[in-house]
Amino acid sequence: MKPGGTIRIRLDIGGGSGTFAARMRERNVTIGTTSMNLDGPFNSFIASRGLISMHVSVSQRLPFFENTLDIVHSMHVLSNWIPDAMLEFTLYDIYRVLRPRGLFWLDHFFCLGSQLNETYVPMMDRIGFKKLRWNAGMKLDHGIQKNECYFSVLLEKPMT
Template structure:
């Protein structure tokens, strides 16, 4: 908070994120102006922006290991990407194929999930831990508005989401969702809510998702990861306590390269009851 009021804000993105991850939310407001990137270029117009990588000059790269988007794409292809966001900046690769089809395993398609609701009744929603915003882009193509929560973990995720013409929201799992009760039609989360989240934090997050969904709204739990013994012993009781009604539930062994023998993925479509 040491700065000249009315002047230029000192760079503190990395520090602010560290504080947020340790539960210091919300961060205090400041009366100063952040610098804009040099040579800023306006984003592509919709709908082209949904699948366009923005110009490097839309970002001030100082806090990050990579200094351009080409580096992030190559890093994803060779080393798994920043903080395991594999391929998520490569919009012409695997990211372009996500949620297009039911894969016979725990992967659901956007269209099959939308068909579970009356036509036109899924209009607004939230994607928790949505990376670079591809789920929101898929929904935008179907006239559904989705806000994406994402964190700038060694990459400009929020700016990338915004450049696509989508709405980013930088909050952590510990923070209460900034929505009133019963306002969203759908909440989605892929790979973020998994066994790495402490049980109490996970249960609190699930109750908060239940809170912001309208009656009849759905929570799409996408590729929840856990070990086999944990599923029925720990996580099914948590899901049941929250009070969702199961519409779809698919569990399957994790078959990724390097997976252990008893690792599992679970995907579920869970409805908030009407009464």
């Protein structure tokens, strides 16, 4: 979505073992990866791979100045298990640290089908991101019976 060389500083929230950061390092993109060491020493493993590891919870502010990051990525961590007020706080904080025209890639956000339009679409609209891509689909394992879905979005912080 962006020309080569324009994305330099990035954050991966809940990056697990740092595989995404390792793959992006091959493209000369510096990524800080957050992990909470749940069920394993993920931060130590990330650091042993020569990657930037940070112990940061989604319940605290991100340790960056305003307008610092080119892109923030999160996969599976930010989902409906987080209380709405805390999730909205986290999304505003992501907005704060992104540079103008910076990207927020929220991948595989899990929720109930009814929550998608009632809660999460209005929440994204309130924050002020510009929608570049928005994909939603039913969860395939047992989501059809329980009306569960995933959505993935690519959002951009506007210039103003």
